[in-house]
Amino acid sequence: MDQMELEREKGITIKLQPVRMEYLINPKSDFHISNSEIANSKYTLNLIDTPGHVDFSYEVSRSLAAVEGAILLVDATQGVQAQTLANLYLAQEQNLVIIPAINKIDMATARVEETEKEIRQLLGKDFCVDPPLRKGEEKKISTFSFAKVAEEAGMIYKISAKEGIGVEELLQAVIAKVPPPKGDPQKPFAALIFDSVYDSYKGVLAYVRIFDGQVKKGDRIFLLGSRAQAEVIEVGIFKPGLVQKEFLSAGEIGYIATGLKNVGLCRVGDTVTNFVSQTKQALISYKEPSPMVFASFYPSADADFDHLKDSLSKLKLNDAALMFEPESSEALGRGFKCGFLGMLHLEIVSERLRREYGLDLVVTTPNVVYKIKEKAKDEERTIYSPEDLPDPSRIDKIKEPWIALEVICPNVYLGAVMKLLQSSGGVYKNINYLGAERVIILYEAPLREIIVDFYDRLKSITSGYASMSYQLEDWRPGDLVKMDILVAGEKVAALSRIIPRVSAQDEGRAMVKKLKDILPRQLFAVALQAAIGGKIIARETIPAMRKDVTGYLYGGDYSRKRKLLEKQKRGKKKMKAIGKLKIPQKAFLEILKR
Secondary structure (H helix, E strand, C coil): CCCCHHHHHHCCCCCCEEEEEEEECCCCCCCCECCHHHCCCEEEEEEEECCCCHHHHHHHHHHHCCCCEEEEEEECCCCCCHHHHHHHHHHHHCCCEEEEEEECCCCCCCCHHHHHHHHHHHHCCCCCCCCCCCCCCHHHHCCCCEHHHHHCCCCCEECECCCCECHHHHHHHHHHHCCCCCCCCCCCCEEEEEEEEEECCCEEEEEEEEEECEEECCCEEEECCCCEEEECCEEEEECCCEEEECEEECCCEEEEECCCCCHHHCCCCCEEEEHHHCCCCCCCCCCCCCCCEEEEEEECCHHHHHHHHHHHHHHHHHCCCCEEEEEEECCCEEEEEEEECCHHHHHHHHHHHHHHHCCCEEECCCECCEEEEECCCCCEEEECCHHHCCCHHHEEEEEEEEEEEEEEEEHHHHHHHHHHHHHCCCEEEEEEEECCCEEEEEEEEEHHHHCCCHHHHHHHHCCCCCEEEEEEEEEEEECEEEEEEEECCEECHHHCEEEEHHHHHHHHHHHHHHHHHHCCCCCCCEEEEEEECCEEEEEEEECCCCCCCCCCCCCCCHHHHHHHHHHHHHHHHHHHHHCCCCCCCHHHHHCCCC
């Protein structure tokens, strides 16, 4: 399912992946089917695999809007995690049928009983309230019922995807409990776009859930949001690769090759209809994602600006949570200010641009967004970059975003996690116990302290057993200043940061010391300075590379050596005056790791 190279490297799911499964009921399974005549019936399951990391929660929300039920899959070795709770809340908001399952029960470190207790505590005893057959809908939903499913409404399925243990029971529970998709193939065509990609030959491929009607090759379609129209080049399904079909009908999930070359005309959340029924109302409106982290992308070569623009547009098709708009900098030239859901999201996007589109980028230091009120003005304005911050004498107050943070960890790590949370400058709210061995810690903290390396440090102190999720809470005033970094006497705009005044000196020393370790040595000494306004608060020096220019001399008067040393000294002085230091790309992200 994980088709992206980055997904296989990191061992995580980054992109949602739809797939169609043709499932044949096994008459010899442990589940006893009341109607033996259809024991060999074939069922079509439209499945969407979703990411689990909090930075990709928008992928999950879009997937849930296109389905009728959700399998809440919990790792038996990890137990319920914070992102599990976040995704559960999203599914409950959509009123989906939720089927809990515990995976990896074959592992030696599996905590099956403890995990089951945690799930029951979250969902309650009778969480599966939807019966296998709804009253008055027997013919629409199914012509049979499963005895076990009917008897155990609150059943938690225990499976091993690797060994195949319990998978039959889980799939049969999905068929019995999740109602089939609603929709009438005879009505006018209407479909929801939940994802899309760009193909060089077929244009935009829209991943759709068909709600009503049918669509086939050659049909004229109309997109309600962008008011664009196109002729369908191809339709098909996912297995998980693209498999062409003659048509797609109501209830199916598949793709439509639109032929559109302008990627901005096919947006996630748009409704696709027949051209003749273009006045139909939109099916659903996705909630727009709120970027948490902002950074600017600049091409290393000015000639690559248009290539970067096209690449970001195509990448946004496949990653609807990515936000970008053009900007310019005197030091870095033309580029784009981009918004991300977190640091992992930023890292993945920059790496995809490098690998998939061959771009060499300069990425500025990631920042959160701030709101400022100037003394001479009544309205607040938003600051996306430290460069936009006006002179401190003109600022009345600065507000920064605070988040509601939820951390789940084993009891034995409670002290270490609380110490880490206190170092973020946040506010403790509450502790809830999830079973006998795990706790849920509720905290409020400034977003700038969480986005950088908080998650890595949390995993480190808890041996990988803790998890976290967060959401924007409100905006609160803070005593903040802009810190600039000067390299060889020149200010590097990409390394400027907005930080608390109280920790400015410590932050400055840490940054210049880190830069000293990251930046390569030159033939001349390079001064690294941290400054607030016109005041230098920290300094480090990268020493010049040494070359023994007198090594080949074997004797004679000392004046020969002195002449060569003086010549070398003049050369280094000249290089220091005119030399330029190119900062490697990795420095802009490495500088933030503690």
